[in-house]
Amino acid sequence: MKDPQVMTRLKTAEGHLRGIQRMVDEEVYCIDIIRQIQAVQSALNRVSTMLLEGHLNSCLIGAVRGEDPDERERVLKEIAEVFEAATKV
Amino acid sequence: MKDPQVMTRLKTAEGHLRGIQRMVDEEVYCIDIIRQIQAVQSALNRVSTMLLEGHLNSCLIGAVRGEDPDERERVLKEIAEVFEAATKV
Amino acid sequence: MKDPQVMTRLKTAEGHLRGIQRMVDEEVYCIDIIRQIQAVQSALNRVSTMLLEGHLNSCLIGAVRGEDPDERERVLKEIAEVFEAATKV
Amino acid sequence: MKDPQVMTRLKTAEGHLRGIQRMVDEEVYCIDIIRQIQAVQSALNRVSTMLLEGHLNSCLIGAVRGEDPDERERVLKEIAEVFEAATKV
Numbered sequence: 407m408k409d410p411q412v413m414t415r416l417k418t419a420e421g422h423l424r425g426i427q428r429m430v431d432e433e434v435y436c437i438d439i440i441r442q443i444q445a446v447q448s449a450l451n452r453v454s455t456m457l458l459e460g461h462l463n464s465c466l467i468g469a470v471r472g473e474d475p476d477e478r479e480r481v482l483k484e485i486a487e488v489f490e491a492a493t494k495v
Numbered sequence: 496m497k498d499p500q501v502m503t504r505l506k507t508a509e510g511h512l513r514g515i516q517r518m519v520d521e522e523v524y525c526i527d528i529i530r531q532i533q534a535v536q537s538a539l540n541r542v543s544t545m546l547l548e549g550h551l552n553s554c555l556i557g558a559v560r561g562e563d564p565d566e567r568e569r570v571l572k573e574i575a576e577v578f579e580a581a582t583k584v
Numbered sequence: 585m586k587d588p589q590v591m592t593r594l595k596t597a598e599g600h601l602r603g604i605q606r607m608v609d610e611e612v613y614c615i616d617i618i619r620q621i622q623a624v625q626s627a628l629n630r631v632s633t634m635l636l637e638g639h640l641n642s643c644l645i646g647a648v649r650g651e652d653p654d655e656r657e658r659v660l661k662e663i664a665e666v667f668e669a670a671t672k673v
Numbered sequence: 674m675k676d677p678q679v680m681t682r683l684k685t686a687e688g689h690l691r692g693i694q695r696m697v698d699e700e701v702y703c704i705d706i707i708r709q710i711q712a713v714q715s716a717l718n719r720v721s722t723m724l725l726e727g728h729l730n731s732c733l734i735g736a737v738r739g740e741d742p743d744e745r746e747r748v749l750k751e752i753a754e755v756f757e758a759a760t761k762v
Contacts, residue, residue, distance in 0.1 A: 413697055420690045427683045430676075436728035437751045440721045444755070447714050447762040451582040454707045458578050461703035462571040470559040482551040484704045485574070488711070489547050492581040493540040494672045495714040498608075505605045512598045519591055525639035526662045529632045533666070536625050536673040543618045550614035573615045577622070583761045584625040629760040636756050640749040648737040660729040663752070667725050670759040671718040 409460060415453050422446050447495075458488065498549060504542050511535050536584075547577065587638060593631050600624050625673075636666065676727060682720045689713045714762075725755065 423446060429439050462485075469481035512535060518528050551574075558570035601624060607617050640663075647659035690713060696706050729752075736748035 409697075413694060416690060416694045416697065420687055420694070423683060423687045423690060427680060427687070430680055430683065436724045436732065437755060440724050440728075440755050441758070443717050443721050443724075444758050444762045447717055450710050450714055451579065451762065454582070454710050455575055455579040457703045457707050457710075459571075459575045461707075462574060465703065466571070467559055467567075470556055478556075482548075482555070485551060486544055486548045488704060488707050489578055489581055490540065490544040491708070491711050492578055493543070493584070495582070495711045495718065502605060502608055505601060505608065509598055509601045509605070512594060512601060516591060516594045516598070519587075519594065525635045525643065526666060529635050529639075529666050530669070532628050532632050532635075533669050533673045536628055539621050539625055540673065543621050546614045546618050546621075550618075554614065577615060577618050580619070580622050584622045584629065629757065632760070633753055633757040637749075637753045640752060644749070645737055645745075648734055656734075660726075660733070663729060664722055664726045667756055667759055668718065668722040670756055671721070671762070673760070 409456065412453055412456055412460075415449060415456075419446050419449050419453070422449070451492075454488075454492070458485075461485075498545060501542055501545055501549075504538060504545075508535050508538050508542070511538070540581075543577075543581065547574075550574075587634060590631055590634055590638075593627060593634075597624050597627050597631070600627070629670075632666075632670065636663075639663075676723065679720055679723055679727075682716060682723075686713050686716050686720070689716070718759075721755075721759065725752075728752075 422442070426439060426442050426446070429442065466481055466485070469478045472478065511531070515528060515531050515535070518531065555570055555574070558567045561567065600620065604617060604620050604624070607620065644659055644663070647656045650656065689709070693706060693709050693713070696709065733748055733752070736745045739745065
């Protein structure tokens with residue numbers, strides 16, 4: 407699923423990370439750099455949620471309605487896995 | 496879905512929180528208390544993942560296979576919401 | 585450092601966890617239980633921050649002004665450690 | 674504080690983000706993209722911790738030993754703030 411919003415947000419996050427490198431280079435106050443890194447992480451959380459929404463509304467529906475129980479189980483398991491990982495990043 | 500494992504883990508987390516209150520009462524070193532709180536949070540992440548797994552394998556399957564598109568949309572939206580919240584706690 | 589606010593919040597979190605056990609027992613909708621668990625975790629984040637603030641304003645100041653470089657290093661290292669752990673729970 | 678390791682890790686994260694954009698462009702499986710985003714976030718957590726360590730060992734020591742109580746209070750408060758924010762990203 408190719409979402410232009412996802413791409414735009416990823417490009418923005420990449421530009422933000424380049425700006426953070428300039429801050430490190432210019433020896434900006436560390437706490438301000440940490441805050442900018444946290445802002446990038448927060449933006450990436452949003453992107454992950456958008457991707458998950460797309461996934462739920464396409465692949466997941468297909469797998470749950472499909473004939474293959476292994477495929478269904480795999481897709482449901484993956485969602486639980488990225489949820490658990492989300493609590494750790 | 497009544498999962499005995501979920502209940503056991505919640506009881507353990509509750510006991511852990513009572514132990515942390517004793518630590519505060521006995522003026523244990525703050526950093527050690529913070530570490531115990533983080534351990535409880537980590538245990539609660541595990542419980543949330545277990546609950547989500549149960550939910551995916553029951554309610555979600557029902558909603559996706561069901562006839563009601565609003566119900567399906569609601570169930571999928573909720574999963575994205577708890578995922579997004581998970582990135583913030 | 586014995587902070588009555590910390591104790592009150594820990595007791596509230598413990599009561600909240602007992603309420604969540606009742607929700608599991610009464611087979612409340614899983615997503616609502618997950619949301620309550622996330623609320624407890626969020627409350628515990630607040631308690632950890634309060635404990636860290638107390639620690640910074642007491643032990644840390646003592647260690648940084650003290651004569652023992654190993655003790656100072658240990659205290660600073662611990663703060664970085666709980667910070668890193670905080671990003672993972 | 675100009676740490677070459679911090680700069681290297683930020684550049685790596687930036688490259689990783691560009692790779693993720695290619696994945697989106699090539700319509701790679703959403704779950705795999707989410708996992709890569711989580712890996713970038715995890716790498717950024719490491720960078721934040723490294724920056725905090727540097728900060729504690731320089732600015733913080735200066736502020737705690739310095740003569741200005743407002744400056745000291747400000748520096749300690751900031752650390753508690755980034756800690757609290759860390760629990761939310």
